[in-house]
Each structure stands twice: as structure tokens, then as C-alpha cells.
Amino acid sequence: MPRLLIAEDDADLGPAMKRALELDGYVVDLFARGDDVLVAVGVGSYDVILLDIGLPHMTGLEVLRALRARRDETPVIVITAFDRTPHRVAGLDAGADDYVVKPVDLEELAARIRSQLRRRERRHDDSLSVGRVTLDFAGHVASMDGEEVLLTAKEFRVLALLMRRSRRFVSKTDLEGELYDQDQWVESNTIEVAISSLRRKFGRDFIRTARGLGYMVGGLEA
Template sequence: MRILLIEDDPQIGDGLNRGLQKLNMAVDWFRDGLQGASALEIAPYDAVVLDLGLPNIDGLEILKQWRSKELDIPVLILTARDAIADRVSGLNHGADDYLCKPFALDEVAARLQALVRRRQGHTSSKLVYGALELDTAAQSATLHGEELSLTAREWTLLQMLVSRPKHIISRAQIEDKLYSWDQEVESNAVEVYIHHLRKKIGNEFIKTRRGLGYQLGEAP
């Protein structure tokens, strides 16, 4: 899962950036509201964490601009403005959730996961494909009841595939989800992760669609 974080407070931003990355999320952190607002139109994010009190442009104005352009990305407002009127205003202008500072990192992560699940049309944190079961809340996977040992990026790739079993996902789309802008992508990284998942789940589990990308194959 790739997250756009727009937060000008260095301590809060750094804590969220580091914390969400430890929870297997790729994060792009912007301190400037204008730069952060533009980033959404460049990279394929799964959700946004948006502060309201930003320099140069207010977070609520950013949200209005996004919604006027019909950008339907899930947005979690994270702010010190805790008055009911502020919450109502944020939700009425297109926010999907609203959380006041101070906050717990685990709650931020849980709310982001819930927003992304709803956007993908999943009401539960459990995804099942044959004998394979994923728990997106716990970020764990089992095969025939036995837990799979997965790296953070293997897990993210597996979740991408199982969330959309009929879709073909290109290599570029996978790289965009696995890496933030400040991380270097090795030339054969995606192929390596695909190889590892096939080895752990089954050779026919992931199909290669030549020239297009990858798609789920036979259910284990």
C-alpha cells in the first residue's frame, strides 16, 4: 500500500513516515501543501493522510481541489482542529475519515487499511483464494492453514494480486506500489518477488502475461 503524507510538522511527519513504513507501507512525505497536492496527480496512491494547517495552502483547500477534479482517493484528515464544526466541514468537503491529534500510529494504520478495503469493495479484512487466506489487518497470510513467511514487499505484491484476481497488473504498477520516490528500484526486483511467491505458493499461482504483466492463476 502506497500512502501520500502531507504534514508540515517535522516531528509528527517523521514519526508517521517511519511508523507506516515499518507497517509495510510505502510513504511519500511532503511538508509543503502545494507540492503534496500536485503529487496525487503523478503517482498512484492508495490513500492520503492530510494535515489541515499547512503552509502556502490550507489542507481543506487541497481537498476541495482534488474533489473538484473528481479525484476519489481515500483521504484521512489528521489535524489539531478538533471542533465539531471543523470535523463536519472536512467530511462535507470530501474527507473519508477525520482523526484529531494526538493520535496512535496503530489507529492511523487501521483507519487507512479500512479506507482502502472499502474503496476496493471489500467489507472484511480477510481475502480468500482457494486454500490461501490473507488477513489485511494483521498483514499475514496462510496456505492450507499454515502461516506463510513473507517479506514486506512480497506481502504487498500478494495483496495486490489477490485483491484483484481477474486483473492483469503491469510491472510498472507493481513498482509504483512497492517503492516510494526516494527508494531505488532494482531492474529485476519484480521478477524476483514473483519467483519467491511462486516458490512459496505454487508455480501456477501467478501467470505471466507476456508484454502486459502478471495475473493470478490457479488457486492453491
């Protein structure tokens, strides 16, 4: 189920957008401050961000620039009351993927969200990047800073699942399930061995571990 983040400080519009999108089947988090958006994105993963430009404490453009500086490629739809060309250009130059002008037509907004989800899915079909690491699914190749890194089939599948769920912890059980698709039996230490090898190849800090939660890539340092 796709997860959306709405950053909107209008006391009427924000909740209305949240309710409408939840009725469409999305999981939606709503924030009214720009700095809160960065905190939320730092600890969670979203499929699309709906970002108002005129946020308090940190403007939408400042939030967007900060996200792109982190190499966060989450699709962002900018929402603003300003319809002049310089404002649209500023949003797109800061890294926005789309632009919606207030008053917001909820049906149009939903269509634009679906478009971004389709584009993101197509990108993920071919390749996926988290920080300095990229997986090319078509060629079954991993690279770091543009340099190929040789992986075993098991390592590639484990890393692919972690990167698809970047910024979220993935349990050992889920990772084992990824291997059961092709292996009839997985040894009890298979995941630990794969994680240890991936850390040697990509750096120990690339994969984080939390007892009881599992493993995660794509933290704030990525």
C-alpha cells in the same frame, strides 16, 4: 504494496508517522506543503492520503477540494488539531473519508488506514471510475458519462488494468500478461490494436503513451 501519501508540516510528527507506517510495510511519501501534494498526486498514484489541515502555501481543505474537483477518489484521512464539530463537518463536506484528531495515536491511525484500504478494495471489486469512464466488473460493462460503450473481451481486460493502475504508466509487457491469462497466444500487435480501438471509443486523450514506459489513463485532464 499499498502506497501512502502523508501531508504533514510538523517536523516531528510527519517523520514519526512515516517511519511507523513503513515498518507496517507501506510505501510512504512525505510532504510538508499543500501545493506539493497536488503535484505529487498529479504524477503518481496513492492508495490513501493522510492530510493535515494546517499546511502552508495551500491548506489541507484547499488541497482536498482540488483533488475532488479533479474527480480524484483516493481515500483521504484528514488529520488536524481541531476537534470541534464545525471543523469535522468542514473536512467531511470537502470530501474527506475519515477524520483523526491530534495527538495522533499511531495504532488507531494504522487501523483507520486498513479500513480505508478494505473499503477501496470492495469498491474496486464492483466498479472503477477514472474521469468520465466507469467499468462495472460485475456486469462486465463499460460506460462513458453514463452511456454504455461496447468493448471486446480483450479491450475490457486491457482497459481494466490501465484503470486499476491509473496515473501510472503500464508497460506493454504487463498488458500482454493480462491477456495471457485467457489466451494461449497473443499477437505482437494485439495491445496496439486494443489501445487504438479504445482511443476511438473514449477519446484519443484518454490514454497517454510514453516511449519506453507504456500507456497510462487518469492524467491531470481526467
